[in-house]
Amino acid sequence: MNGRAGWLAGLAGVAAVGSAAGVTAARSLRRRVTEDDPHRDEDFELLDADRSSVVTTADGVPLAVRETGPPDAPLTVVFAHGFCLRMGSFHFQRARLTEQWGDQVRMVFYDQRGHGLSGNAPPDSYTVEQLGQDLESVLAVTASRGPVVLVGHSMGGMTVLSHARQYPQRYPTRVVGAAIISSAAEGVSRSPLGEILNNPALEAVRFAARYAPGAVHRGRGAARAVIGPILRAASYGDEEMSPSVVAFSEKMMHDTTITTLVEFLHALEVHDETAGLETLSKVPTLVACGDRDLLTPLEYSQEMARAMPKAELLIVGGAGHLVQLERPEVIDDALVRLVERATPSKLVALTRRVRERVWSYE
Structure with a gap:
């Protein structure tokens, strides 16, 4: 079989596996969506109105950046989003924490390379190591002075760990706290996603993406047929979900x-x-996930927390992989606690009032 025929056969295999694997997941997702939509009028483009800029990485990739809060705020919190998402996945954190922190905190959001409004890059640069270097570029431009807290979800959590491994000198002198949400310190082979990744047909798509763009274009729908239903079904737990939030994440x-x-x-x-865990152990850290996360199961978070004595481990009952969208109030409160632990005493009074609020996490 020649190379072209092999690519096309692989793409056909992706389609066949995807159609079978996605049925149960897609049905499960439909059961979780409710007609009662508390976020029907939510403006999910809120971040688009924030101050915008572009950070160019060391290898020349433009990263789209948004920020809110005074440029001279005492603290900067930088958010790194997850796989197949964009900075808007922190929509609820941007809305609530802007009100919570006022002019005491500046928040910086950016789209990872190849995602959202940021530029594409050579395929061989799509690595977690490179994402850690991209985060350093963002920090150099947007937070060159003052203390910083890093927040990463999913692949963004891996980005934070990668940064910690490659730039340990930044901790705790500049980076004074970190949150790792729905993530893993090493490969996800033990999760259901890992089982899908073992499909050789996906490797054929990856090979074609590098060497035969025309072939991969024809297999675009086939590859999504494998991954799409898994990502969508694993995004949320069994609780009924707002159709607007689900549509937002699916887009x-x-x-x-x-x-x-x-x-x-x-x-x-x-x-x-995993080497980044030793660096993060120098600063207050939040490790959070949903107990129904199929992509990065809670065991990953438990293992990371055990390696970091200063970590708060937060397991959110009933939540899936997109816990910051599904149970934003729980994650928001945990981020407030993290900032209180990580920052100078003048911020403590500002955040202490969150203790008066009682949320049901189960």
Whole structure:
């Protein structure tokens, strides 16, 4: 079989597996969506109105950046989003924490390379190690002075770990706290996503993405047939979900290019950033996940928390992988606690009032 025929056969295999694997997941997702939509009028483009800029990485990739809060705020919190998402996945954190922190905190959000409004890049640069270097570029431009807290969700959590491994001198002198949400320190082979990644047909798509763009374009829908239903069904727990929130997250996933999807899937499978845990142990850390997260099961978070004595481990009952969208109030409160632990005493009074609030996490 020649190379072209092999690519096309692989793409056909993706389609066959995807159609079978996605049925149960898609049905499960439909059961979780409720007609009662508390977020029907939510403005999910809120971040688009914030101050915008572009940070160019060391290898020349433009990263779209948004920020809110005074440029001279005492603290900067930088958010790194997850796989097949964009900075808008922190929508609820931006809305609530802006009100919570006022002019005491500046928040910086950016789209990872190949995602959202940021530029595409050579496929071989789609690695977790490179994402850690991209985060350093963002920090150098947007937070060159003053204390910083890093927040990473999913692949963004891996980004934070990668940064900690590669730039340990930044901790705790500049980076004074970190949150790792729904993430893993090393490859996700033990999760249901890992089982899907073992499908050789996906490797055929990845090969074609690098060497036969025309072929991968024809297999675009096939690759999504494998991954799409898994990502969507694993996004949320069993609780009924707002249709508007579900549509918002699905759009982010759908808008991600096929090259970004297959290249970063491989990166998630092979990455190992466990060395970053030692660096993060120098600063107050939050490790959070939903107990129904199928992509990065809670065991990953428990293992990371055990390696970091200063970590708060937060397991959110009933929540899936997109816990910051599904149970934003729980994650918001945990981030407030993290900032209180990580920052100078003048911020403590500002955040202490959160203790008066009682949330049901189960």
